[in-house]
Amino acid sequence: MATEELLLDPTGAADDALDHTLSPRPVSLKGLTIGLLDxxxxxxxxxxxxxxxxxxxxxxxGESRLYTKDYFGTPVSEELLRTIVDECxxxxxAVGDCGSCSAATVADGILFERAGVPTxxxxxxxxxxxxxxxxxxxxFPGFDFHAVAHPMASLSAGEVRERALAAIPDVIRILGVEA
Structure with missing residues (x-):
């Protein structure tokens, strides 16, 4: 007999889990500042x-701005989230290539969406x-994200570029921009 298991939120942010709408999508990326969260x-x-x-x-x-999280296995800090929301x-x-960092990367995307930034x-x-x-x-069970082929950590520069190029159609689709 199958049993139903309860999923617990390891981020402690479950109280904010009521909003599952996407932020408004841009018509175009022309001139927009792209935030990159490593x-x-x-x-x-x-x-x-x-x-x-x-x-x-x-x-x-437009320009891109690179930001780096403190730790891969937890969601972005409130301070860094606010900075990125204000600047981008x-x-x-990216890139979630293990269990905890994949979960945290998706949590980051949802946090930015709830803050009004398409992610x-x-x-x-x-x-x-x-x-x-x-x-x-x-x-946010329908939250859409992109998955690159695994592994990522051991790739050459050329292979990483190939993964990036392969991701572009989904990046554009998820952002809602016309190709």
Whole structure:
């Protein structure tokens, strides 16, 4: 006989889990500031910078600003969240390539969405279940995020660029921008 298990929110943010609407989507990325939130995992910065380069080159995005979390396994701090919300128009956060960091990356995306900033969270495909579980715990079971092929940490620069290029269609789709 199957039993139902209760998912507990390890972030302590369950009280805020009532809002599951996306922030307003931009019509275009032209001139918008792209926030890049690196969770400190290997190759995260490179992946994010390649994505930002593509968004500037092919979609007219403005400058990008790189921020780094204190720790990959917990959601972004309130202070860093406020800074990014104040300075950026859209956010891309990456890369969840383990269980706790995938959950935290998805939680980050939801926090930014609830703060009014369209966000793309990126995990690796090996940890989709962890990301989906966090979205459910956060009260946002339909939260859409992108999964790059696993692994990420051991890739060469060329392979990271390939992962970034492969992510662009989903980044654009999730942001709601016309291609």
């Amino acid at each position: 969770n400190t995992k290997p190759n995260s910065t490179m992946l994010l910078e390649h994505i930002a380069e593509e968004l500037r080159t092919h979609y007219g995005a 128009d859209v956010v891309v956060t 793309v969270a990126i995990t690796s495909d090996s940890f989709l279940a962890s990301g989906r579980a966090m979205a459910t715990v956060q009260g």
